[in-house]
Amino acid sequence: MERDSISLLWPGEVQAVGGVLDQRAAVDLDLHTTINALAESADQREAIEQLLGMLCQDADTISYRQEVIADLLADNELTAGLQNLVQDLSSLTRFHLPREKAEILYEVTWRLGELESYADCVDKLGSLLDAPQRDIGSRALRRLRVYLQSVRSDPVFAHLRAELPELMSRVRGIASVTVGINLDQDLQPQAATLLQINKRRFHGSSDTLLGRLFGGKRTGGWEGIAPLHSMPKAGAGEQRSPYVRPLMVPLFRDLSDLLSRSCRPIAAALERYVQLNSRVLADSSGQLMLYLGALRLIRRLQDLGLPMCRPDIVPMSEGVCVLAEGYNLNLALRFAGQDSADLGERIVRNDIEIGRAGDVFVLTGPNRGGKTTYMQAVGLAQVLAQAGLYVPARAARISPVDGVYTHFPAKEHPELDTGRLGEEAQRLRELFSAATSCSLILLNESLSTTSPAESLDLARDVLRILRLLGARAIYTTHMHELAREVEQLNREVPGSARITSLISLVEGGRSGEVMEAGTKDRGGRGHRRVLAAARESESPQSIHRTFKIQPGTPAGQSYAREIAAKHGVSYHQLEELLRKRGVVS
Numbered sequence: 001m002e003r004d005s006i007s008l009l010w011p012g013e014v015q016a017v018g019g020v021l022d023q024r025a026a027v028d029l030d031l032h033t034t035i036n037a038l039a040e041s042a043d044q045r046e047a048i049e050q051l052l053g054m055l056c057q058d059a060d061t062i063s064y065r066q067e068v069i070a071d072l073l074a075d076n077e078l079t080a081g082l083q084n085l086v087q088d089l090s091s092l093t094r095f096h097l098p099r100e101k102a103e104i105l106y107e108v109t110w111r112l113g114e115l116e117s118y119a120d121c122v123d124k125l126g127s128l129l130d131a132p133q134r135d136i137g138s139r140a141l142r143r144l145r146v147y148l149q150s151v152r153s154d155p156v157f158a159h160l161r162a163e164l165p166e167l168m169s170r171v172r173g174i175a176s177v178t179v180g181i182n183l184d185q186d187l188q189p190q191a192a193t194l195l196q197i198n199k200r201r202f203h204g205s206s207d208t209l210l211g212r213l214f215g216g217k218r219t220g221g222w223e224g225i226a227p228l229h230s231m232p233k234a235g236a237g238e239q240r241s242p243y244v245r246p247l248m249v250p251l252f253r254d255l256s257d258l259l260s261r262s263c264r265p266i267a268a269a270l271e272r273y274v275q276l277n278s279r280v281l282a283d284s285s286g287q288l289m290l291y292l293g294a295l296r297l298i299r300r301l302q303d304l305g306l307p308m309c310r311p312d313i314v315p316m317s318e319g320v321c322v323l324a325e326g327y328n329l330n331l332a333l334r335f336a337g338q339d340s341a342d343l344g345e346r347i348v349r350n351d352i353e354i355g356r357a358g359d360v361f362v363l364t365g366p367n368r369g370g371k372t373t374y375m376q377a378v379g380l381a382q383v384l385a386q387a388g389l390y391v392p393a394r395a396a397r398i399s400p401v402d403g404v405y406t407h408f409p410a411k412e413h414p415e416l417d418t419g420r421l422g423e424e425a426q427r428l429r430e431l432f433s434a435a436t437s438c439s440l441i442l443l444n445e446s447l448s449t450t451s452p453a454e455s456l457d458l459a460r461d462v463l464r465i466l467r468l469l470g471a472r473a474i475y476t477t478h479m480h481e482l483a484r485e486v487e488q489l490n491r492e493v494p495g496s497a498r499i500t501s502l503i504s505l506v507e508g509g510r511s512g513e514v515m516e517a518g519t520k521d522r523g524g525r526g527h528r529r530v531l532a533a534a535r536e537s538e539s540p541q542s543i544h545r546t547f548k549i550q551p552g553t554p555a556g557q558s559y560a561r562e563i564a565a566k567h568g569v570s571y572h573q574l575e576e577l578l579r580k581r582g583v584v585s
Helices: 023-028 031-038 042-053 059-074 076-096 104-129 139-152 155-172 209-214 248-273 279-303 329-336 371-386 419-434 452-469 480-484 486-492 560-566 571-581
Strands: 176-183 189-198 201-203 221-223 321-326 350-354 360-364 395-398 403-407 440-444 472-476 499-507 516-520 526-530 544-551
Touching (some): 023 031, 023 371, 023 403, 031 329, 031 371, 042 279, 059 076, 059 139, 059 279, 076 104, 076 279, 104 139, 104 155, 104 279, 139 155, 155 248, 279 329, 321 371, 329 371, 350 544, 360 371, 360 480, 371 395, 371 403, 371 440, 371 472, 371 544, 403 419, 419 452, 452 472, 452 480, 480 486, 486 499
Parallel strands (some): 201 221, 360 499, 440 472
Antiparallel strands (some): 176 189, 321 350, 499 544, 516 526
16 A cells, blocks of 8 residues: 555545635635634634535545545544544644754654654554444545554564664653863853763752752752753744853854764664655544544534434436425524524424426525525535535435536625626626536526616526526525516526526414415426415515425515514604604694
8 A cells, every 4th residue: 555645535546626616606605604613723724615615526535525424423432532633643744844954963853753653643543443343434444544554564663663762762861961161260161061961850959948948859860059040931922042152152062963963873773764654644634633523513513403414416417406404504503603592493494406396496585584595505515515524404415516606796896887787797797607507506686786677687588598508596586576487488498407486485464374375396296385475465564484495486575664664664663753853743
C-alpha cells in the first residue's frame, strides 16, 4: 500500500469531477449556518465550505462517505475513541508547516517530536480500529485500518518503537550546562566558558524566607547559592528576547554549537526512519473531524426530536429529490439555539417530491407562509446529500445535480444605470448561461420589481424556458395567476419538465379547519388535496399559517392585509390613529 496516498473522502486516487455550487447560491441558502454547525474551528470551516461547494456527482464517492457516518452512528465506542484521538492527529499537522532551515539541534528535536507523536497516534488509532469487537463496514475506515496494520508490522516502525525511548532520553536528558566565569580585580565578569553538559537542572537558593517557610533543599538537581534568574516571558504578540550582554553572545553561540555536536549521533540514527511519514495521519485528522462534526449535528437534531437520514443516491438521469418529512436545517438550528423544548413539534416538516409530482414548481401562498424556507430546505438537502452527509428528513431519495443556482432579491445598486429590474434580468441571463437540464434552479420572487402585468408576462417566459430546459426548479411568487396557468403552459410549451402548482397551506374560518378541494395527481387518480389559501370570504384575521406545502391551486390572495393589520397599518387602524391625534375629524 502507498503510505502517502490514503483518503477518507475519496475512494480512488483521482478525485471525481463535481458540479458547481454558485457562490451566490451559497449565500442565498445561508450555507454559512450549516457550515458553522459542522465545524469547530476556522480551518475546519474552510475545508467544509470547499467540500460542500464541490457538488460531488459520483454515487460511489458519496456512498464511500455515507458509510463512515453509518459506522460512527452504530459504534459509540469507536466515535468516542476517535474524538479523543483527533486532536493528537491534528497536532501532527504542525510538523508540516513551512519553516526556515534550522540548525541541526532544532531539526533533531523537531523530527523526534514528530516521530514520537506519529508512533503514538499509529498505536492508539490502530488499537482502536483493531479491537476484536469492532465491526467496521465502511471502506474508508477499513482502508485506514489496513494502512495502520501495515505500518505497525513494518520492521522499521518496530525498530523505531524500540529505539525511541533512548533517543528521547538522550535529548531530553540534556537538562543544564555548567558555566565557568572569570572575574576581574573589580569582581566584574571578565570571561566565561562552558564546563560541562548536565542531566540535572539547577535551582535557585532555598535560603530565603519562602525557602525556610516551605522546607529545605530541593531534590533532583543542584541548588545555587543565589536566586535562579529566568528569561523574561514574552507578552501577547511579542517574541522573547535573548539576554544579549556582550559576554553572553559568544557563550550562547558556543552552547548552540556544543549541543548541535551532541545531537549529530541522534540525527544519524533518525536517518533510518526517513521513510516514516506522518502526513497521512495528519491529513486524515481533518477528514475525521468532518465526520465527527456531521455525527454531532445528527445526534443534536435527533435529540431534539428531528429526523436525519442517509439519502438513497439515484442516477442523475432520474432527476428526483424526494424527502419524507423534510425540513429546513438552518431553521432548526436557529430554533435550537434559542428554546429547544419540543423542537420536533415546532418545526413543520413537508413531504417534497420533485420529479414525481413535477419538475418545475410554482409555489404561492401567504406572506411569511414558509415559501422561502421550503425552497432553502430543498437546496440544503441537495448540497448535503452530494457531500456524502445525512440530510434533514425521515427518508430521502436524491439524484445529483451539476449545479445549484439561485435568484433571490438582491440589494439595489444605485450606482448602476440598469435599475433593479435590469439587475434581475442580468442575473437571470447569467443563470441560464450556466444551468443545464441536470441543474437545480431556485427562484425567489423573481421579476417582481416592475408592474404586475409586465411581471406576469416575464415570469411566463421564465417558466417556458424552465420547461424547455428540463431542469428541476422552484419559483416562489405572489403572482397567483401564474400558478393557475401551469396546465396551459404545459400544453403550449414543448419540454420534458412538468410545471406544477404548489401552495402554502393556511387555516381559515371560525372552525379553524384547513380548506380542501378535489384535484388529480400526475397519474390522473382523484384524491383530496389541501389548498393553500382560505376562501375569499374569510376574514384575514382568522387566517393561521400552517407552513405545510402541498400541490394545489391558489385562491388568489397573499394576505397582505393581514400583515398590514398586524402592524397597525390597515385603513381603519390608521384612520383611528389620525383621529386620536386630532389630525382628522
